[in-house]
Amino acid sequence: MAGRKLLISGGGGGIGAACARRAAREGWFVLVAGRNRGRLDLIVGELVALGGRATAIDLDLEDPASVRGAIEAASRACGDGEPLTALVNAAGIAISAPFLADDSTARLFDRHMEVNFHGARRLIEAFAPAMKAKGHGRIVNVASSAGLRGYGYTAAYCASKHALVGYTRAVAQELSGSGVSIAAVCPHFVDSPLTDASVRRIVEKTKQSEAEARAFLAQQNPGGRLITCDEVSDAIWSLIEGDENGSVLELDGARRVRLEGPVTRRPKT
Ligand SMILES: NC(=O)c1ccc[n+]([C@@H]2O[C@H](COP(=O)([O-])OP(=O)(O)OC[C@H]3O[C@@H](n4cnc5c(N)ncnc54)[C@H](OP(=O)(O)O)[C@@H]3O)[C@@H](O)[C@H]2O)c1
The missing domain is CATH 3.40.50.720 (NAD(P)-binding Rossmann-like Domain)
Known part of the structure; x- marks a missing residue:
């Protein structure tokens, strides 16, 4: 193309x-x-x-x-x-x-x-x-x-x-x-600037270290790690x-799961 x-x-x-x-x-x-x-x-x-x-x-x-x-x-x-x-x-x-x-x-x-x-x-x-x-x-x-x-x-x-x-x-x-x-x-949580900002907020609010805050978010992902961009x-x-x-594709750090789709029906007119 x-x-x-x-x-x-x-x-x-x-x-x-x-x-x-x-x-x-x-x-x-x-x-x-x-x-x-x-x-x-x-x-x-x-x-x-x-x-x-x-x-x-x-x-x-x-x-x-x-x-x-x-x-x-x-x-x-x-x-x-x-x-x-x-x-x-x-x-x-x-x-x-x-x-x-x-x-x-x-x-x-x-x-x-x-x-x-x-x-x-x-x-x-x-x-x-x-x-x-x-x-x-x-x-x-x-x-x-x-x-x-x-x-x-x-x-x-x-x-x-x-x-x-x-x-x-x-x-x-x-x-x-x-x-x-x-x-x-x-x-789920991605290693990106948006997550960096979340890490900074967690550090500010909880006094955890940056590494601890990042590890906390990574652990929330079923794969146990941050997903890469x-x-x-x-x-x-x-x-x-x-x-x-x-x-609809879900990425959880372990797998890429197709939750639904593809839609193949023609719409009713
Ligand atoms: N990081 C995660 O854990 C995660 C997980 C799931 C989904 N997502 C989604 O992934 C997408 C990308 O996020 P990211 O993780 O790559 O973080 P990011 O680097 O912060 O990306 C967000 C982007 O949105 C732009 N943006 C924010 N407000 C805007 C506005 N008013 N007008 C136009 N652009 C605006 C920002 O660019 P400017 O500042 O130049 O405007 C920035 O490039 C977001 O929709 C986010 O919700 C992120």
Whole structure:
């Protein structure tokens, strides 16, 4: 497939950057989107130095004007009027708090829903129509094991990731037979900047050492270790290269489990 193009939200680091590297190695044009222009430019520089093609797209999923601007910038960057081949929604925030706290907690629910759910939804709504018209496209949502079960003190995060998984399942039914697939990956704790931030918060709150906090999180994974960003990127890539629609893949540090999918039925008209 010539001219394959992938937009990755949250492409400036962690899982998104691992996915960007993989795509560039495979010869795709990679659009890395996020808030931190410095980090995006670093990744783009890295990909170009490797012989890949990439560009940075400014995107703040909490700002509707920025989302609109990013969608326009991505369309301009693609240049040829052809739709994206694939969209990976990797951007996400995870801020822990008791479910009953203070006014700031209510705001946390809004922020998690805005970034982790509506952000992904808005990008899908922008790019899926052209994919459908073309009869080909791949959408992968980076959800979480928190989209499948609950973890204490992360009600906002869990709610937003459950929303994303439910949305993925429903949209897969509607996309069935269209040539466009949607899927979700649900990793447990990953060795990434997001987990580094969780480690820092645990250290602050419990006075554990950084190594103890990291080991604690690793032990929460059924595999007893943190998952690597490359492992998640490999799972994402298997969904981009395959044609499975509606798959939900759980990565637990021991195994990659297909919880459901693919959806093969044609939707009722
Ligand atoms: N780490 C884990 O244990 C784990 C486990 C399961 C699922 N996940 C999910 O994996 C995804 C990637 O996370 P990661 O682990 O790779 O950590 P990460 O490096 O912190 O990635 C999160 C990305 O989201 C972007 N982002 C955050 N807020 C944004 C906003 N308002 N607008 C646009 N982009 C925004 C960040 O980029 P900027 O700062 O440049 O905006 C960052 O690149 C997330 O959806 C996360 O929920 C992570």
